[in-house]
Amino acid sequence: MKTKRMILLALAGAVLLLQGSGTVAAAGGTDTLRIYSVETGEYSDLAYVRKSPKEWRQILGGERYHILREEGTERPFTGELWDNHREGIYRCAGCGTDLFLSRTKYESGTGWPSFYEPVDPGNIREVKDNSFFMRRTEVECARCGGHLGHVFTDGPQPTGLRYCINSASLVFAARSLEQAPFSKEG
């Protein structure tokens, strides 16, 4: 009886330890995550992108660094992409992960690029954000953890969501999406 209780306690301790180690444990003990690619139409197990603040600053430059790595927000109607109407893929400016498609972008009138859904739920991460005394949901790139913007529930159908994203967090790749495979099998 006593031995059994000891084993249970040990197991509970192990669970606590695993929870404490964060995203690595959450990804099943590996250091990769499943990312969807629009152009191949397939999922791949890719390594997380992790860099020091100094490395990020060198790669991204001042404004992108501030927004992606310090959770900054660009002024509305100033970014490169809020009024972009071309067909293509919006990717993470930090690591190149596919994030949004032109066909899900819409006119929100906010001055920030706005989308009603990401290319795949696994390519982004949503995090509760209670800063500035507001209850918001922050949107991050799943692969590099870069801050993209916030998601709100006043968007258009079919999802009713508004992903309000900084232009500086994105790079746009013009593509004809009719040719891209969109099957999401597997």
Ligand SMILES: [Zn+2]
């Ligand atoms: Zn990224």
